[in-house]
Amino acid sequence: MPARHSLVWLSADGWQRAAQAAPADYRAVLARWQSRDWPAVLRRRQPDTPEDQLCLGLALPPDANGDKGRIPFQAQFGDVGRIADPLALRAALPHAPPAWSRALHAFAGDCLHSGIAMRIYGSWAWQILTQQNYLTRTSDIDLLFTPGSTEEFRRGIALLAQYAARLPLDGEVVFADGQAVAWKECWQALQAGNGQQVLVKTRSAVRLAPMADLVATLENA
Structure with missing residues (x-):
């Protein structure tokens, strides 16, 4: 599927x-x-x-x-x-609005250096795919991050948190079996420690789950 x-x-x-x-x-x-x-x-x-x-x-x-x-x-x-698959971030860079361009290139470069792949969806992706005007001054950059290990997950979340001060970064981390969690929720849960629950979107439902259980799926990958 x-x-x-x-x-x-x-x-x-x-x-x-x-x-x-x-x-x-x-x-x-x-x-x-x-x-x-x-x-x-x-x-x-x-x-x-x-x-x-x-x-x-x-x-x-x-x-x-x-x-x-x-x-x-x-x-x-x-x-x-x-x-x-959704559009790769690096393939989308030539289409970046001027207000995002410099910081977004820096972010993409750091992702590449760290071995982290990001993809985009949402308004920016629709604008690239259809060449219609979707982006506004309040638009976010919707990213998909699918880590392959716990270490990659923590590196990727740290990069997202670092660049969120310069860019309107939004989007999801995708765990095993397509379980997706907003990256900001992941970051907040990691700061709060064990036992924190996050909202998980699956292919067919939405539910709450402990952050630790999702991280464990990466450890067992």
Whole structure:
């Protein structure tokens, strides 16, 4: 099963079937996404989703009031053309807004030096993928960090905390089986010590779990 935030391109028949099953208000947007060959994003699986279907979504650029429309829909596995990981941070650097550019290049360089891979999702990713205007003065940089060991996890969290003073860094740490926790919650839990619980997002649910249990999945990797 692909991970949340994966980029999903549908076949022409897939887009048509998704549009037919979606509310009428969504159909014109889905048709536009198909015509531009833009991807959808894999979202958390809803409890009533048939086994042969994926839960997908796409986000619209903010309107005049700053509100962002989000369109959830479903598609069959057989209608998927291809699936890709979220955009790598280093590949996104040429598209960084000027206000972020210098600090973001420094952050990416430190990540590379430390052997840490970051990926992006959210508004900045949508802007790169569709070339529409998603970013505003209050936009965050949504990052995905998937550590392979406890030591990498602690190095990555420390880098995120270090650069958060210079950049609007947000996003998630992804543990085993796609369990995701906001990196800021991870940082706060590490500062507070053992026993702290954090909000965990899985492929199909949201729950509370001890931070120590998630770290243990890295120790046993």
